[in-house]
Amino acid sequence: MIKVAVVGATGYTGVELLRILVQHPEVTIQMVTSRAEKGKAVSSVFPNLREHLELNFCDPDPKLLAACDLVFFATPHGTAMALVPELLAKGVKVIDLSADFRIKDAKLWAHWYGVNHTCPELLDEAVYGLPEINRELIKSASLIANPGCYPTAVQLGFIPLLKNNLVDPNSLIADVKSGVSGAGRKAAMGTLLCETSENFKAYAINGHRHQPEIVQGLNEQSDAPVNLTFMPHLVPMIRGIQASLYASLLNEDVNLQSLYEDFYQDEVFVDVMEAGNSPETRSVRGSNMCRIAITRSEGGDKVVILVAEDNLVKGAAGQAIQNMNIMYGFDEVLGLNIVSVLP
């Protein structure tokens, strides 16, 4: 039984952490922090937690946090890096769901996030928490940089191809689509129902913060540096990411279906679907599964990888708890054996 805290739990990533953690048999939720909602019952903000969680929001007091075994940060960027050094120094483990420790190059980070990094010395120590790639490092990590939602889908989709030198690394295109919850839980005009419902568009066409994170991850698995065209789109739904990934095959005679099945055969949260299927986001809603299908365009050299995940689960809170399970030697599926609600 470990004691955990969730810092910044008023967002969608936060409530999703709580949903899973309240049913995790090895976890006691010790603290749930929010400066804005301090003193309020967590279940008054998130009525799905009525009957399941009796805590009130409190301040993120470092002393109290230090009494936990593990602290999750579900905060906007810039918050975790202010508290993490002190927590690590006191022996507390940290899983940061924000972007603060995802990019190894502090200058690149500052360029995309608009502020300087305050503890660049921890960037090397931080382990990028994509279990399918970094499981061994995660086991002994003290600080996990939990991957972004798009980066999880795009990396899990492309890596088997890159690692086997099967595609031209300059040919990568990721046409990705996300539900609106990816934009977070905050007062904003752009994500009102009236602005997003019955509408579809590409967004962030001049650059998205997940691009450098993805490129960093793909480059680590590729002999030659990749060039990626990354185009995010907003889908009129709450949850789910679907990625259609395109690349030019160098060798068209490979059995890609077998290759993917082999690559992920031991992975409990990656489902390589039978040929001819297309993964749909609702099949993973609320679950930590990432589904992948492989297809080819007729008569051309293009391979198309289709990926679906829940942006708030495998793309955020679920992956964080998967990382926690690995760090503490729990069964990797503990608390994550969730069946999606369908329809």
Next chain:
Amino acid sequence: MIKVAVVGATGYTGVELLRILVQHPEVTIQMVTSRAEKGKAVSSVFPNLREHLELNFCDPDPKLLAACDLVFFATPHGTAMALVPELLAKGVKVIDLSADFRIKDAKLWAHWYGVNHTCPELLDEAVYGLPEINRELIKSASLIANPGCYPTAVQLGFIPLLKNNLVDPNSLIADVKSGVSGAGRKAAMGTLLCETSENFKAYAINGHRHQPEIVQGLNEQSDAPVNLTFMPHLVPMIRGIQASLYASLLNEDVNLQSLYEDFYQDEVFVDVMEAGNSPETRSVRGSNMCRIAITRSEGGDKVVILVAEDNLVKGAAGQAIQNMNIMYGFDEVLGLNIVSVLP
């Protein structure tokens, strides 16, 4: 550990039964039947069950069904009554989620469902499976008539008032609203996304089959027969029922909040919310909870009871499993301790 079968599992009630049953620690799913999908993997029809259920659909062979302890019927009306007598005779217990055994008066049933009842002799034996009212009878029942979705919400809302003779039984109005899944999973024009999305309307304005079921249930709890105005509406969403119930108070000095809290104090699946709240359907999505709030109109004699439930869970599959738990002496929340996914 009991062996169960689900007959007619290709509908939304069926998949919802399976979602909950695959995680129920005291249940083995023995058979999942569908004539139309016979031979197909259940998970190929319902991709949320991939990794969770390895069965194929099969025919509802009575001999095989008779080898189970309990059979759930998730069929259209008319199917259960053809199979139930044989199953009961062989000592199999039955929970029927269809309407076949809900109405005690066989003529009234025939009037609303358009066919004659083929085993009216079982109507008295069948126990109406609303645990909050009939728990003792359910414990020893062999045949459960699982309540309809609207009837669950309307009865749980009105009964505390009627049982205490607090309202004029002629003044009852139920303005109820349901997500589209209430119409079932079948090829139909009226429930296409393009016909129901971005739209709201009352429907069945000339009479709805749930009306006689509700009236029967309310009359059992009322000294005088009730007159109910029942108006269903279709909401552009998948799941959820919200009922706004109106009645004229005979005595305006009663503390209704306390009355409801007391009435349901031992009920784990009825949540009487603090005054000033309004139950929202998403807070119970996928869960077996029924939330109720009580309010008054200013300056008048009207009480307004607001009720929210998931039509497929407390209004169907979840309640069926609650009934199963009671019948077999399991903890009533076993397999039903579900946290709603929010957002």
Next chain:
Amino acid sequence: MIKVAVVGATGYTGVELLRILVQHPEVTIQMVTSRAEKGKAVSSVFPNLREHLELNFCDPDPKLLAACDLVFFATPHGTAMALVPELLAKGVKVIDLSADFRIKDAKLWAHWYGVNHTCPELLDEAVYGLPEINRELIKSASLIANPGCYPTAVQLGFIPLLKNNLVDPNSLIADVKSGVSGAGRKAAMGTLLCETSENFKAYAINGHRHQPEIVQGLNEQSDAPVNLTFMPHLVPMIRGIQASLYASLLNEDVNLQSLYEDFYQDEVFVDVMEAGNSPETRSVRGSNMCRIAITRSEGGDKVVILVAEDNLVKGAAGQAIQNMNIMYGFDEVLGLNIVSVLP
């Protein structure tokens, strides 16, 4: 050809006014004001107006406004009353789509809107712009208080009953449902897609500002003062209001269908549907039509009136332009002969 201005045109009521006005053959849009978006092309904020309107947002300069024939206020409450006296003094006509001049009793207004009225002397002069009731007064009005969205639906539904003394005025219940656009276009958490989609609930259960406006309007048409139970609900869709109105009939022998058809026979924007129909909101999306159907509950004394309108058109901008057409002697349907887009 008249010159008009739209003050506060960055909201949903504002863009709807512009959508209709750009195609009105007797109108020139002279000014579109917004302090926040000053200088920006209107079509950059509302891309549906590309190719249709070439203006930029400007400040609501009273001198420039005074050069118009007619000024529409599509502002939050409190703004119109600050500018209207000066405009009226200069001979400019005003249609106020906000609540500033709807309630005749300044104290009651202050109670519900939380500020004191700054020009109560104009409340008597203001004509409540419900054309079906007040057409003659509208013709010669200088200041129109354009009705709220719920009040339009509820009054058009109840008035034929009240005016003919057919129902108990103490028995009125209005169970009303609105799309999310009723909450306006502003950064807010409560109306995010993720908070409202796939959800349904009653709201404002402790009182809604439209209640006193409705009661005032109903009382004017009723011999005895009414008591109204008013319960608003939020529907997961952009546009549309549906009202289910309940009342106890004093005389059950009346042919209500004929009564409504006669009452509204000359009204081009009220459609009394044939018996057995239920008006659906999508059938009036984007149009100024209000559809009404009459039904009865079986075996009781209750009449049920079903009403559908587009909250932003007949419930706001369309009705404002209908008022304008009446004020200026234009054909009442000019610019409003819109066919709803379906699906």
Next chain:
Amino acid sequence: MIKVAVVGATGYTGVELLRILVQHPEVTIQMVTSRAEKGKAVSSVFPNLREHLELNFCDPDPKLLAACDLVFFATPHGTAMALVPELLAKGVKVIDLSADFRIKDAKLWAHWYGVNHTCPELLDEAVYGLPEINRELIKSASLIANPGCYPTAVQLGFIPLLKNNLVDPNSLIADVKSGVSGAGRKAAMGTLLCETSENFKAYAINGHRHQPEIVQGLNEQSDAPVNLTFMPHLVPMIRGIQASLYASLLNEDVNLQSLYEDFYQDEVFVDVMEAGNSPETRSVRGSNMCRIAITRSEGGDKVVILVAEDNLVKGAAGQAIQNMNIMYGFDEVLGLNIVSVLP
């Protein structure tokens, strides 16, 4: 004033034709046919047409059709080709919104549509009704093959690049997304609200009928034959197509923004947006506009063309009426000067 008929008007393309035609000043709707709904008022099936169209559905009697100037076919494939030869022989003009005359190669057509073509001799005579490319031919055509929804978006997006030899014709990728109305108005399980809402997926991954139509159109504008990877996706909304088109630039020094602006400068229904914009589907909902934006991926050779249209208007009925306007020498925007309803 011309007399027109709409054959097969019970689908979404049909009702959309009627919505626009009832307000077209040069058109009298003479007949609206449907075998299934024969005798019913059109407005009873499509309530948005109440007050706007007084016709009943009738049989598609060839003699009566022959009395019209122009017949629109809004039928499933296979119907138009059975009636068109007789109508043309009698001097009636035809605009076929189905796929019957879109593909010039009868064998290729039979391969994709599963039946043999019954009048292949008309395939050469049929003019592909994409006005921006074929306006001169349309002027004198008797038989128009109205383009498919995806083909309109993809061709208008790619053609300026291909016509100017700016991209590798083997590198074309079209990642396209459509609202559910693209699947038509028919009883079907796959397009129920409960199956499509809150979900996103690629579909038709083994080949889509629009692919050969697009390739045929692109090849006509390209010096070398193209290879196209075409991946359609289903968006949980009613209307709209968004296409993200990718290609490898042969020459990276071209000013693509100017090129597109020049290419479409005389086109009233193509809107080349300023650099930095992303076209959103709601901005063209119900309108005949096709919006295009051009962007580049950072550091690579890829150009990305973003296109948005309403699949039922510029992708079907609106384009058909644009073709009609051209054929009859009407102003091309007559009846099509529609402002989208937003939100």
